[in-house]
Amino acid sequence: MAEVKLAAEVRTNFGKGAARQTRRENKVPAVIYGHGAEPQHVSLDSHALMMALKTPNVLLRLDVDGKDALVIPKAVQREAIRGFLVHVDFLAVRKGEKVSVELPIHTEGELAPGGNLLEYVLNTLPVEAEATHIPESVTVSIAGLDAGHTVQAKDIALPAGTTLDIDADAAVLQVVSAQAEAPAEEAAEGEGAEAAQA
Structure with a gap:
Protein backbone atom coordinates (compact mmCIF):
# COMPACT_ATOMS: atom_id res chain seq x y z
CA MET A 1 0.00 0.00 0.00
CA ARG A 94 3.87 1.08 13.99
CA LYS A 95 5.53 -1.10 11.38
CA GLY A 96 4.92 -4.78 12.19
CA GLU A 97 1.88 -4.02 14.33
CA LYS A 98 -1.42 -5.76 13.56
CA VAL A 99 -4.54 -3.59 13.24
CA SER A 100 -8.23 -4.33 12.73
CA VAL A 101 -9.68 -2.76 9.59
CA GLU A 102 -12.60 -3.29 7.22
CA LEU A 103 -11.87 -3.94 3.55
CA PRO A 104 -14.33 -2.98 0.80
CA ILE A 105 -15.70 -6.03 -1.03
CA HIS A 106 -15.61 -6.06 -4.85
CA THR A 107 -17.12 -8.76 -7.06
CA GLU A 108 -16.14 -10.05 -10.48
CA GLY A 109 -17.89 -12.31 -12.98
CA GLU A 110 -21.56 -12.90 -13.82
CA LEU A 111 -24.17 -14.88 -11.92
CA ALA A 112 -25.71 -17.98 -13.50
CA PRO A 113 -28.44 -17.13 -16.06
CA GLY A 114 -31.95 -16.71 -14.69
CA GLY A 115 -32.16 -13.11 -13.52
CA ASN A 116 -31.07 -13.85 -9.94
CA LEU A 117 -29.97 -11.06 -7.63
CA LEU A 118 -26.76 -10.64 -5.63
CA GLU A 119 -27.33 -9.46 -2.07
CA TYR A 120 -24.53 -7.95 0.02
CA VAL A 121 -24.92 -9.19 3.59
CA LEU A 122 -21.71 -7.28 4.41
CA ASN A 123 -20.34 -4.31 2.45
CA THR A 124 -16.92 -4.60 4.08
CA LEU A 125 -14.91 -7.54 5.41
CA PRO A 126 -13.38 -7.16 8.92
CA VAL A 127 -9.77 -8.35 8.89
CA GLU A 128 -6.51 -8.04 10.78
CA ALA A 129 -3.51 -6.85 8.77
CA GLU A 130 -0.02 -5.50 9.29
CA ALA A 131 -0.36 -1.74 9.77
CA THR A 132 1.94 -0.78 6.92
CA HIS A 133 0.59 -3.42 4.49
CA ILE A 134 -3.19 -3.01 4.62
CA PRO A 135 -4.86 -4.21 1.39
CA GLU A 136 -7.18 -1.72 -0.32
CA SER A 137 -9.96 -4.28 -0.85
CA VAL A 138 -10.84 -7.94 -1.45
CA THR A 139 -12.30 -9.38 -4.66
CA VAL A 140 -14.83 -12.20 -4.78
CA SER A 141 -15.69 -14.18 -7.91
CA ILE A 142 -19.44 -14.67 -8.32
CA ALA A 143 -19.11 -16.31 -11.74
CA GLY A 144 -21.80 -18.95 -12.28
CA LEU A 145 -23.32 -18.71 -8.80
CA ASP A 146 -27.00 -19.66 -8.71
CA ALA A 147 -29.94 -18.84 -6.43
CA GLY A 148 -29.46 -20.13 -2.89
CA HIS A 149 -25.66 -19.84 -2.95
CA THR A 150 -24.02 -18.07 -0.01
CA VAL A 151 -20.43 -16.81 0.04
CA GLN A 152 -19.02 -17.09 3.55
CA ALA A 153 -16.08 -15.18 4.98
CA LYS A 154 -13.89 -18.31 4.84
CA ASP A 155 -14.54 -18.59 1.07
CA ILE A 156 -12.80 -15.27 0.34
CA ALA A 157 -9.13 -15.39 -0.63
CA LEU A 158 -7.20 -12.95 1.56
CA PRO A 159 -3.95 -11.22 0.68
CA ALA A 160 -0.80 -12.55 2.36
CA GLY A 161 -0.43 -11.48 5.98
CA THR A 162 -4.16 -10.77 6.35
CA THR A 163 -6.50 -12.82 8.56
CA LEU A 164 -10.24 -12.74 9.18
CA ASP A 165 -11.49 -10.67 12.11
CA ILE A 166 -14.97 -12.20 11.87
CA ASP A 167 -16.55 -15.64 12.27
CA ALA A 168 -15.33 -17.75 9.33
CA ASP A 169 -18.89 -19.00 8.72
CA ALA A 170 -20.38 -15.50 8.56
CA ALA A 171 -22.39 -14.85 5.38
CA VAL A 172 -20.91 -12.13 3.20
CA LEU A 173 -22.84 -12.43 -0.09
CA GLN A 174 -25.86 -14.44 -1.12
CA VAL A 175 -27.65 -15.06 -4.38
CA VAL A 176 -31.43 -14.79 -4.20
CA SER A 177 -34.00 -15.79 -6.77
CA ALA A 178 -35.60 -12.90 -8.62
CA GLN A 179 -38.90 -14.83 -8.51
CA ALA A 180 -38.70 -14.98 -4.71
CA GLU A 181 -38.38 -11.19 -4.60
CA ALA A 182 -41.35 -10.51 -6.88
CA PRO A 183 -44.21 -11.73 -4.60
CA ALA A 184 -42.86 -9.62 -1.72
CA GLU A 185 -42.77 -6.54 -3.96
CA GLU A 186 -46.28 -7.22 -5.25
CA ALA A 187 -47.55 -7.60 -1.68
CA ALA A 188 -45.97 -4.27 -0.73
CA GLU A 189 -47.57 -2.61 -3.76
CA GLY A 190 -50.93 -4.12 -2.82
CA GLU A 191 -50.66 -2.74 0.70
CA GLY A 192 -49.81 0.67 -0.73
CA ALA A 193 -52.88 0.60 -2.96
CA GLU A 194 -55.09 -0.38 -0.01
CA ALA A 195 -53.67 2.46 2.05
CA ALA A 196 -54.33 4.90 -0.81
CA GLN A 197 -57.95 3.70 -1.07
CA ALA A 198 -58.41 4.04 2.69
Whole structure:
Protein backbone atom coordinates (compact mmCIF):
# COMPACT_ATOMS: atom_id res chain seq x y z
CA MET A 1 0.00 0.00 0.00
CA ALA A 2 1.18 3.51 -0.76
CA GLU A 3 2.13 5.89 1.99
CA VAL A 4 0.83 9.45 1.77
CA LYS A 5 2.64 12.31 3.49
CA LEU A 6 0.62 15.21 4.87
CA ALA A 7 1.42 18.19 7.05
CA ALA A 8 -0.54 18.58 10.29
CA GLU A 9 -0.69 21.44 12.77
CA VAL A 10 -1.21 21.00 16.50
CA ARG A 11 -4.54 22.45 17.71
CA THR A 12 -4.69 24.13 21.10
CA ASN A 13 -8.29 25.40 20.92
CA PHE A 14 -11.10 22.87 21.24
CA GLY A 15 -14.89 22.82 21.14
CA LYS A 16 -17.49 23.46 18.44
CA GLY A 17 -16.53 27.10 17.93
CA ALA A 18 -12.85 26.28 17.45
CA ALA A 19 -13.73 23.40 15.09
CA ARG A 20 -15.92 25.70 12.98
CA GLN A 21 -13.11 28.24 12.79
CA THR A 22 -10.70 25.50 11.67
CA ARG A 23 -13.10 24.47 8.89
CA ARG A 24 -13.51 28.10 7.78
CA GLU A 25 -9.75 28.09 7.20
CA ASN A 26 -10.22 25.09 4.82
CA LYS A 27 -8.74 22.73 7.37
CA VAL A 28 -10.13 19.62 9.04
CA PRO A 29 -9.93 19.10 12.81
CA ALA A 30 -8.62 15.65 13.73
CA VAL A 31 -7.40 13.61 16.69
CA ILE A 32 -4.51 11.12 16.79
CA TYR A 33 -4.81 8.41 19.45
CA GLY A 34 -3.28 5.04 20.28
CA HIS A 35 -0.34 3.31 22.00
CA GLY A 36 -1.52 4.58 25.38
CA ALA A 37 -0.50 8.16 24.61
CA GLU A 38 -2.63 11.23 25.27
CA PRO A 39 -4.83 12.06 22.26
CA GLN A 40 -3.20 14.69 20.07
CA HIS A 41 -5.44 17.32 18.46
CA VAL A 42 -4.34 18.44 15.00
CA SER A 43 -5.69 20.07 11.83
CA LEU A 44 -4.93 19.19 8.21
CA ASP A 45 -5.51 20.80 4.82
CA SER A 46 -9.05 19.84 3.79
CA HIS A 47 -8.39 19.18 0.08
CA ALA A 48 -5.17 17.20 0.63
CA LEU A 49 -6.84 15.02 3.25
CA MET A 50 -9.94 14.46 1.13
CA MET A 51 -7.78 13.27 -1.78
CA ALA A 52 -5.78 10.95 0.52
CA LEU A 53 -8.95 9.41 1.96
CA LYS A 54 -10.12 8.32 -1.49
CA THR A 55 -7.93 5.25 -0.84
CA PRO A 56 -9.60 2.99 1.78
CA ASN A 57 -7.47 2.40 4.92
CA VAL A 58 -4.77 4.69 3.55
CA LEU A 59 -1.51 4.82 5.50
CA LEU A 60 -0.62 8.43 6.33
CA ARG A 61 2.69 9.82 7.50
CA LEU A 62 1.82 13.06 9.24
CA ASP A 63 4.42 15.76 9.81
CA VAL A 64 3.22 17.19 13.13
CA ASP A 65 5.38 20.19 13.92
CA GLY A 66 8.48 18.44 12.59
CA LYS A 67 7.71 15.05 14.16
CA ASP A 68 6.56 12.02 12.14
CA ALA A 69 3.35 10.20 13.06
CA LEU A 70 2.31 7.06 11.16
CA VAL A 71 -1.50 6.78 11.24
CA ILE A 72 -4.53 5.20 9.59
CA PRO A 73 -8.05 6.74 9.52
CA LYS A 74 -10.45 5.02 11.94
CA ALA A 75 -13.51 7.32 11.94
CA VAL A 76 -14.33 9.86 9.25
CA GLN A 77 -17.23 12.30 9.73
CA ARG A 78 -18.61 14.03 6.65
CA GLU A 79 -21.25 16.69 6.12
CA ALA A 80 -24.50 14.93 5.24
CA ILE A 81 -25.39 16.86 2.08
CA ARG A 82 -22.16 18.02 0.43
CA GLY A 83 -19.88 15.31 1.84
CA PHE A 84 -17.26 17.75 3.12
CA LEU A 85 -14.93 16.41 5.80
CA VAL A 86 -16.00 17.49 9.29
CA HIS A 87 -13.68 15.52 11.61
CA VAL A 88 -11.30 12.56 11.43
CA ASP A 89 -10.01 10.18 14.11
CA PHE A 90 -6.59 8.70 13.34
CA LEU A 91 -5.07 5.61 14.94
CA ALA A 92 -1.30 5.76 15.49
CA VAL A 93 0.41 2.61 14.17
CA ARG A 94 3.87 1.08 13.99
CA LYS A 95 5.53 -1.10 11.38
CA GLY A 96 4.92 -4.78 12.19
CA GLU A 97 1.88 -4.02 14.33
CA LYS A 98 -1.42 -5.76 13.56
CA VAL A 99 -4.54 -3.59 13.24
CA SER A 100 -8.23 -4.33 12.73
CA VAL A 101 -9.68 -2.76 9.59
CA GLU A 102 -12.60 -3.29 7.22
CA LEU A 103 -11.87 -3.94 3.55
CA PRO A 104 -14.33 -2.98 0.80
CA ILE A 105 -15.70 -6.03 -1.03
CA HIS A 106 -15.61 -6.06 -4.85
CA THR A 107 -17.12 -8.76 -7.06
CA GLU A 108 -16.14 -10.05 -10.48
CA GLY A 109 -17.89 -12.31 -12.98
CA GLU A 110 -21.56 -12.90 -13.82
CA LEU A 111 -24.17 -14.88 -11.92
CA ALA A 112 -25.71 -17.98 -13.50
CA PRO A 113 -28.44 -17.13 -16.06
CA GLY A 114 -31.95 -16.71 -14.69
CA GLY A 115 -32.16 -13.11 -13.52
CA ASN A 116 -31.07 -13.85 -9.94
CA LEU A 117 -29.97 -11.06 -7.63
CA LEU A 118 -26.76 -10.64 -5.63
CA GLU A 119 -27.33 -9.46 -2.07
CA TYR A 120 -24.53 -7.95 0.02
CA VAL A 121 -24.92 -9.19 3.59
CA LEU A 122 -21.71 -7.28 4.41
CA ASN A 123 -20.34 -4.31 2.45
CA THR A 124 -16.92 -4.60 4.08
CA LEU A 125 -14.91 -7.54 5.41
CA PRO A 126 -13.38 -7.16 8.92
CA VAL A 127 -9.77 -8.35 8.89
CA GLU A 128 -6.51 -8.04 10.78
CA ALA A 129 -3.51 -6.85 8.77
CA GLU A 130 -0.02 -5.50 9.29
CA ALA A 131 -0.36 -1.74 9.77
CA THR A 132 1.94 -0.78 6.92
CA HIS A 133 0.59 -3.42 4.49
CA ILE A 134 -3.19 -3.01 4.62
CA PRO A 135 -4.86 -4.21 1.39
CA GLU A 136 -7.18 -1.72 -0.32
CA SER A 137 -9.96 -4.28 -0.85
CA VAL A 138 -10.84 -7.94 -1.45
CA THR A 139 -12.30 -9.38 -4.66
CA VAL A 140 -14.83 -12.20 -4.78
CA SER A 141 -15.69 -14.18 -7.91
CA ILE A 142 -19.44 -14.67 -8.32
CA ALA A 143 -19.11 -16.31 -11.74
CA GLY A 144 -21.80 -18.95 -12.28
CA LEU A 145 -23.32 -18.71 -8.80
CA ASP A 146 -27.00 -19.66 -8.71
CA ALA A 147 -29.94 -18.84 -6.43
CA GLY A 148 -29.46 -20.13 -2.89
CA HIS A 149 -25.66 -19.84 -2.95
CA THR A 150 -24.02 -18.07 -0.01
CA VAL A 151 -20.43 -16.81 0.04
CA GLN A 152 -19.02 -17.09 3.55
CA ALA A 153 -16.08 -15.18 4.98
CA LYS A 154 -13.89 -18.31 4.84
CA ASP A 155 -14.54 -18.59 1.07
CA ILE A 156 -12.80 -15.27 0.34
CA ALA A 157 -9.13 -15.39 -0.63
CA LEU A 158 -7.20 -12.95 1.56
CA PRO A 159 -3.95 -11.22 0.68
CA ALA A 160 -0.80 -12.55 2.36
CA GLY A 161 -0.43 -11.48 5.98
CA THR A 162 -4.16 -10.77 6.35
CA THR A 163 -6.50 -12.82 8.56
CA LEU A 164 -10.24 -12.74 9.18
CA ASP A 165 -11.49 -10.67 12.11
CA ILE A 166 -14.97 -12.20 11.87
CA ASP A 167 -16.55 -15.64 12.27
CA ALA A 168 -15.33 -17.75 9.33
CA ASP A 169 -18.89 -19.00 8.72
CA ALA A 170 -20.38 -15.50 8.56
CA ALA A 171 -22.39 -14.85 5.38
CA VAL A 172 -20.91 -12.13 3.20
CA LEU A 173 -22.84 -12.43 -0.09
CA GLN A 174 -25.86 -14.44 -1.12
CA VAL A 175 -27.65 -15.06 -4.38
CA VAL A 176 -31.43 -14.79 -4.20
CA SER A 177 -34.00 -15.79 -6.77
CA ALA A 178 -35.60 -12.90 -8.62
CA GLN A 179 -38.90 -14.83 -8.51
CA ALA A 180 -38.70 -14.98 -4.71
CA GLU A 181 -38.38 -11.19 -4.60
CA ALA A 182 -41.35 -10.51 -6.88
CA PRO A 183 -44.21 -11.73 -4.60
CA ALA A 184 -42.86 -9.62 -1.72
CA GLU A 185 -42.77 -6.54 -3.96
CA GLU A 186 -46.28 -7.22 -5.25
CA ALA A 187 -47.55 -7.60 -1.68
CA ALA A 188 -45.97 -4.27 -0.73
CA GLU A 189 -47.57 -2.61 -3.76
CA GLY A 190 -50.93 -4.12 -2.82
CA GLU A 191 -50.66 -2.74 0.70
CA GLY A 192 -49.81 0.67 -0.73
CA ALA A 193 -52.88 0.60 -2.96
CA GLU A 194 -55.09 -0.38 -0.01
CA ALA A 195 -53.67 2.46 2.05
CA ALA A 196 -54.33 4.90 -0.81
CA GLN A 197 -57.95 3.70 -1.07
CA ALA A 198 -58.41 4.04 2.69
